[in-house]
Amino acid sequence: MDGWARITTEDLTELKLxxxxxxxxxxxESRHEYGHDETEDxxxxxDVVVFPASVDExxxxxxxxxxxxxxxxxxxxxxxxxxxxxxxxxxxxxSMKRFDSIIQIDERNFQATVEPGVINxxxxxxxxxxxxxxxxxxxxxxxxxxxxxxxYNAGGPKAVKYGVTNQYVLNLEVVxxxxxxxxxxxxxxxxxxxxxxxxxxxxxxxxxxxxxxxxFKLLPYPKEDLTLLVPFSSAENACAAVSAIFHEGVTPxxxxxxxxxxxxxxxxxVDDVQxxxxxxxxxxxxxxxxxxxxxxxxxxxxxIATVVEKFGAGEVxxxxxxxxxxxxxxxxxxxxxAVKSHSIYKEEDxxxxxxxxxxLLKGVKDIGAKYGFxxxxxxxxxxxxxxxxxVKGEMTDEAWxxxxxxxxxxxxxxxxxxxxxxxxxxGIGYVQKDYLDIVFNDANLAAQKAIKKAxxxxxxxxxxxxxxxx
Amino acid sequence: MDGWARITTEDLTELKLxxxxxxxxxxxESRHEYGHDETEDxxxxxDVVVFPASVDExxxxxxxxxxxxxxxxxxxxxxxxxxxxxxxxxxxxxSMKRFDSIIQIDERNFQATVEPGVINxxxxxxxxxxxxxxxxxxxxxxxxxxxxxxxYNAGGPKAVKYGVTNQYVLNLEVVxxxxxxxxxxxxxxxxxxxxxxxxxxxxxxxxxxxxxxxxFKLLPYPKEDLTLLVPFSSAENACAAVSAIFHEGVTPxxxxxxxxxxxxxxxxxVDDVQxxxxxxxxxxxxxxxxxxxxxxxxxxxxxIATVVEKFGAGEVxxxxxxxxxxxxxxxxxxxxxAVKSHSIYKEEDxxxxxxxxxxLLKGVKDIGAKYGFxxxxxxxxxxxxxxxxxVKGEMTDEAWxxxxxxxxxxxxxxxxxxxxxxxxxxGIGYVQKDYLDIVFNDANLAAQKAIKKAxxxxxxxxxxxxxxxx
Numbered sequence: 059m060d061g062w063a064r065i066t067t068e069d070l071t072e073l074k075l076x077x078x079x080x081x082x083x084x085x086x087e088s089r090h091e092y093g094h095d096e097t098e099d100x101x102x103x104x105d106v107v108v109f110p111a112s113v114d115e116x117x118x119x120x121x122x123x124x125x126x127x128x129x130x131x132x133x134x135x136x137x138x139x140x141x142x143x144x145x146x147x148x149x150x151x152x153s154m155k156r157f158d159s160i161i162q163i164d165e166r167n168f169q170a171t172v173e174p175g176v177i178n179x180x181x182x183x184x185x186x187x188x189x190x191x192x193x194x195x196x197x198x199x200x201x202x203x204x205x206x207x208x209x210y211n212a213g214g215p216k217a218v219k220y221g222v223t224n225q226y227v228l229n230l231e232v233v234x235x236x237x238x239x240x241x242x243x244x245x246x247x248x249x250x251x252x253x254x255x256x257x258x259x260x261x262x263x264x265x266x267x268x269x270x271x272x273x274f275k276l277l278p279y280p281k282e283d284l285t286l287l288v289p290f291s292s293a294e295n296a297c298a299a300v301s302a303i304f305h306e307g308v309t310p311x312x313x314x315x316x317x318x319x320x321x322x323x324x325x326x327x328v329d330d331v332q333x334x335x336x337x338x339x340x341x342x343x344x345x346x347x348x349x350x351x352x353x354x355x356x357x358x359x360x361x362i363a364t365v366v367e368k369f370g371a372g373e374v375x376x377x378x379x380x381x382x383x384x385x386x387x388x389x390x391x392x393x394x395x396a397v398k399s400h401s402i403y404k405e406e407d408x409x410x411x412x413x414x415x416x417x418l419l420k421g422v423k424d425i426g427a428k429y430g431f432x433x434x435x436x437x438x439x440x441x442x443x444x445x446x447x448x449v450k451g452e453m454t455d456e457a458w459x460x461x462x463x464x465x466x467x468x469x470x471x472x473x474x475x476x477x478x479x480x481x482x483x484x485g486i487g488y489v490q491k492d493y494l495d496i497v498f499n500d501a502n503l504a505a506q507k508a509i510k511k512a513x514x515x516x517x518x519x520x521x522x523x524x525x526x527x528x
Numbered sequence: 529m530d531g532w533a534r535i536t537t538e539d540l541t542e543l544k545l546x547x548x549x550x551x552x553x554x555x556x557e558s559r560h561e562y563g564h565d566e567t568e569d570x571x572x573x574x575d576v577v578v579f580p581a582s583v584d585e586x587x588x589x590x591x592x593x594x595x596x597x598x599x600x601x602x603x604x605x606x607x608x609x610x611x612x613x614x615x616x617x618x619x620x621x622x623s624m625k626r627f628d629s630i631i632q633i634d635e636r637n638f639q640a641t642v643e644p645g646v647i648n649x650x651x652x653x654x655x656x657x658x659x660x661x662x663x664x665x666x667x668x669x670x671x672x673x674x675x676x677x678x679x680y681n682a683g684g685p686k687a688v689k690y691g692v693t694n695q696y697v698l699n700l701e702v703v704x705x706x707x708x709x710x711x712x713x714x715x716x717x718x719x720x721x722x723x724x725x726x727x728x729x730x731x732x733x734x735x736x737x738x739x740x741x742x743x744f745k746l747l748p749y750p751k752e753d754l755t756l757l758v759p760f761s762s763a764e765n766a767c768a769a770v771s772a773i774f775h776e777g778v779t780p781x782x783x784x785x786x787x788x789x790x791x792x793x794x795x796x797x798v799d800d801v802q803x804x805x806x807x808x809x810x811x812x813x814x815x816x817x818x819x820x821x822x823x824x825x826x827x828x829x830x831x832i833a834t835v836v837e838k839f840g841a842g843e844v845x846x847x848x849x850x851x852x853x854x855x856x857x858x859x860x861x862x863x864x865x866a867v868k869s870h871s872i873y874k875e876e877d878x879x880x881x882x883x884x885x886x887x888l889l890k891g892v893k894d895i896g897a898k899y900g901f902x903x904x905x906x907x908x909x910x911x912x913x914x915x916x917x918x919v920k921g922e923m924t925d926e927a928w929x930x931x932x933x934x935x936x937x938x939x940x941x942x943x944x945x946x947x948x949x950x951x952x953x954x955g956i957g958y959v960q961k962d963y964l965d966i967v968f969n970d971a972n973l974a975a976q977k978a979i980k981k982a983x984x985x986x987x988x989x990x991x992x993x994x995x996x997x998x
Contacts (some may be wrong), residue, residue, distance in 0.1 A: 166771060173863060189777075211720045222718045224727075225695065238971035243580035244949035246879045247806035248692045251967060252955060253976045257694075261720055278777045301636060307659075307820060309749045321955060348779060354821050378544045407947045407980045409716045413636035443719045466736055479714035479721045486721060497721060501708035504984060507724045512978035 061146050062521065063127045073108055073150070074480065076118045079108040081156070088107035088446055092151045094135040095143045097199075097489055098404065102130035102221040104142035104151035105132065111156040113239055113270040114232060121237030122199045123150055123518050131520045132264040134206030137198040138488030139405055142210065142263045146522035151334070157270065163188050165281060168276045169228065169245060174205025174269050190276040193220035196483070197391045208269055211261035213483035215312040215346070215390070220277070221479050222483065224260040235514035245273050258509070263485050266513050266518040283311065284355045288361065289334055289372040293317055293341040293435075297415035299369040300343065300439045304412070306365055307356045311345035313440030314417075317374075320393045320436040327396035331385045339372065343439065344390050394445070399433045402450035402458075404489075408473045411480030412442035421472045422446050427429030429465035430457055435439075443482035470496045486524045493528050532991065533597045535575035535633045536769065543620070546588045551579040551626070553872075557558035559911035562992075565606040565613045567959055572613035574601065580628040583701060583740040591707030591781065593620055593988050601990045604645070604676030607668040609794045609875055610957030612680065612733045616992035623673050627740065633658050634802040638746045639698065639715060644675025644739050660746040662692035666953070667861045678739055681731035683818070683925065685782040687861070690747070690908030692953065694730040697830055701741035702729055705984040711931045728979070733972050734990040735954050736983050738928055750818040753781070754825045756832065757805055757854045761840040763787055763811035763905075767885035769839040770909045774882070776835055778828045782816035783910030790863045790906040790917075799868035801855045809842065814860050815910065826888050860906075864915070867904045872928075874959075876936060878943045879952030882912035899935035900927055913952035940966045955996045966995050 063083075074082050083089075084106040115253060123130045129149030136143050145151050157173035160181060164170065165188045172181060178199040184190045194434030195214040196202055206212070210229075213222040229243040232255075232499050242255035251317050259267055290296035293315075300313055316324075318340050320334060333342070347355045363374050377383040396448045397403065419435060422444075426433050431453060437445040444467065450458055470493050479497050480490055494503065507525060510517070522528050535554075546550050553559075563573030580586050593600045599619030606613050615621050627643035630651060634657045635641065640671040642651060655662045665684040666672055673809040676682070678700075699713040700726075712725040729737055760766035763785075764799055770783055786794075788810045791803060803812070815832060817825045847853040867873065880888050889905060892914075896903050901923060905910050907915040917937065920928055939962040940950045940963050949967050964973065977995060980987070994996050 079748070100748050164883075164917050165775075167881035168774065169881060211718075211724075213718050217718055222696075225691075225723070234971060234975065240969060240975065242972070242974040244879070244967065245881050245947035246913075246949055246952065247882070248681075248687055248879055248908075248913055248952040249949055250877070250951045250953050252731075253736075253963065253979060254681075254694070254727045254731055255972070255975065257724045258979075260725055266723075272939060278779070281777070288867060294874075304638065304748070305635075307751070309748070351821070351827075354824060357821075366611070380775060409714070411634070411637035411639060411715050412717070413634075438718075442715075443718055474994070475713075477715035478717055480720055482716065482718040483719040483720050485575075494722065497714065501704060502712070502725070503709040505704065505710065505725065508982035509723060509728075509811075509979055512982040 067345040097141040102144035142487035229273040232267035285377040296341040314344040315439035324396040399503035407484040410478030567611040574616035574621035596729040604673040612957035679953035699743040702737035755847040766811040777784040785909035794866040880948030
């Protein structure tokens with residue numbers, strides 16, 4: 059176990075003293091439950107799951123774990139797609155579910171102070187009730203927590219206009235590996251005071267500290283929105299239209315791409331949504347516009363209609379009531395689950411400059427043909443973020459285990475060559491770490507490791523993640 | 529000199545071999561020229577100024593300096609206001625002025641690849657010529673360079689709607705202290721791949737690496753704008769109106785506050801601008817709206833007029849042609865220079881949550897009265913970023929040297945208590961470092977120092993900056 063300690067009976071006694079008898083579980087069932095997230099069928103159980111409820115408890119747990127060199131893996135809602143919450147080296151699973159308080163929504167300053175165990179959608183609606191807008195909304199927003207969103211710098215459909223999680227984080231309360239507690243920044247919109255520890259923590263996958271409080275910046279909630287569904291007879295044309303729309307000066311609040319297969323499988327999986335599925339349709343763009351002026355949105359929709367026509371789009375469907383709109387977004391949000399329910403799969407989270415999307419899509423299909431795998435592609439086309447779901451289908455186990463990794467490497471090399479990278483919003487975690495050499499040179503990896511070593515000398519925080527060979 | 533080496537004749541010979549005879553200066557005049565920026569009257573000359581032109585040359589210089597433990601201070605246009613470019617420990621001043629190429633403006637992807645020695649305004653206009661928008665525009669935009677903007681995470685009037693420099697940085701080519709060269713990220717809008725070294729470098733004041741290339745994200749250039757000047761009979765009411773305007777759902781592209789004295793002194797300094805200066809006027813808000821639809825801007829202007837009336841504003845002046853608009857912005861951009869031309873001064877760069885601005889303004893005046901100093905306040909009110917210019921005027925040298933630091937500390941403690949911090953856009957540099965304990969606890973400072981040590985073990989990069997007592 060590379061020098062990490064396993065949990066002993068004495069350790070359990072110590073941990074119970076910190077969190078209380080009722081907030082610790084070491085039975086087989088709990089360890090299994092907390093040993094997986096939504097990443098493939100992987101299970102890596104911790105030795106024990108603890109449920110602290112205060113920064114002092116987290117501090118005491120880390121101090122204890124650091125002294126004893128026990129691995130500590132922070133756990134949110136286990137909706138992650140890169141295996142970041144797996145206790146690959148055993149030790150303590152630190153569930154943050156009891157950190158579920160929205161401490162303050164400050165409508166004077168458009169800010170909120172929140173605990174990391176709050177569910178994304180719950181927070182979104184609490185802000186909305188005050189006329190305020192927290193834009194990041196990953197597909198799993200109904201169950202994922204803000205802490206997990208921070209750990210992986212989550213995106214979601216609205217990122218194209220509003221940016222991802224890190225753009226909304228002003229300040230973090232963090233417990234360091236030593237158990238010491240810091241605030242990383244200040245509750246302000248601009249800050250040139252020392253190193254940006256806030257942005258270093260966001261996206262660091264629980265390897266540099268445990269976030270116990272967050273101060274978010276919020277926006278005024280947009281008053282109007284409009285959702286469009288645009289069918290295309292060619293998936294590559296759909297991708298090419300994305301870039302052309304931005305070029306006309308229209309910045310949609312959502313710009314989602316779905317391949318034919320993604321829609322077909324999802325329609326089998328959700329039974330209350332209807333979309334055009336004519337035989338000549340190979341892909342759809344789901345486009346959302348928002349703002350404070352309905353006339354402007356309709357003007358923008360006209361611009362979009364003119365652009366997509368040039369790319370051979372079929373008739374543009376405008377969702378003109380909330381029920382239609384919700385149905386379309388439900389379809390989009392369920393694609394991932396639907397495709398995955400169909401077969402053993404691997405999901406890749408490629409991202410490129412958005413005008414390169416057609417090249418990426420064609421490359422993925424060509425590489426699939428070469429190595430014998432089929433893929434279903436969908437994702438946040440406005441950001442150049444294409445989710446590539448590789449389905450096992452009829453592939454032999456041998457091809458799956460030996461040929462596929464070569465194919466994935468080739469896809470990632472293509473992505474890198476296009477100026478992109480291997481994860482746009484899912485993180486590196488456990489399943490992508492051995493591809494990191496594709497995007498970072500040795501000096502960069504050494505710099506990242508040096509920072510890890512500086513903040514967590516014993517390597518107790520979420521070992522086995524991010525770094526190749528870890 | 530704390531273990532740092534001074535430059536010898538042999539060193540000069542080595543450095544000439546790297547950059548060429550014509551691109552090194554060690555004469556008294558050059559050393560003096562490169563020994564100051566725009567911070568007070570401080571002068572700390574380097575031993576030698578070098579002017580590399582390629583990443584390989586920068587790499588060779590750092591490798592050499594690192595082996596010899598020679599301090600290296602990166603130099604842009606020396607417009608900084610926190611003394612970050614001062615060679616306080618001698619050594620090499622690394623001027624980046626020959627890195628002045630706009631390598632590519634990629635209008636397909638709304639991105640640009642640029643060298644750090646390019647002047648902000650030059651870059652802004654090059655983007656604009658392609659229909660693209662690079663929003664950060666500090667007051668010194670006509671002379672400051674992008675590299676300096678990155679080092680201090682510069683803001684400017686448009687930050688209130690568009691954010692500061694760090695929101696536009698996708699990827700950086702950086703030479704580390706060892707001379708090794710890395711790219712920090714990828715050319716994409718969302719990225720969950722490893723630690724965010726990009727955001728760690730931005731704002732690190734040349735203490736963690738030397739930036740040699742930048743990939744910026746750009747926006748479509750807004751088609752319309754509208755500038756308003758609003759007079760108030762009370763400075764605190766002007767500050768209070770700021771928050772109220774946002775609360776009505778209007779997000780201006782600029783929201784600047786100027787105290788009466790700031791305007792009066794500037795009007796003496798620039799002779800071709802006319803603004804109302806009735807006796808009952810104590811402050812102005814300069815407000816800019818932008819977007820793609822002129823009707824929307826006029827509607828927003830009406831909302832603003834209604835709001836400010838409640839705060840006792842006088843008649844709202846609308847600049848309805850480009851000449852008027854330019855004149856108003858010229859006035860605002862020259863305030864700093866004008867106030868400083870008047871007296872010996874110190875400039876503070878306080879920032880608080882924006883609804884706390886009236887409290888901050890009142891606090892600054894009260895603390896000034898207590899310690900016997902006068903201040904002129906102006907700045908980016910929409911961001912809660914108030915520049916406090918303390919003028920020496922009739923103060924004795926003794927009061928200036930002994931009482932004033934106590935007063936500044938009290939202002940910063942007030943700022944911290946309001947959820948704010950001690951620099952919004954100027955950086956900590958040389959002149960604010962000994963106040964850092966106000967905003968960071970020991971564990972935070974230790975974490976920052978550990979990161980510094982991890983990336984620059986010998987401490988050669990811009991020593992004497994950021995950290996208290998350094």
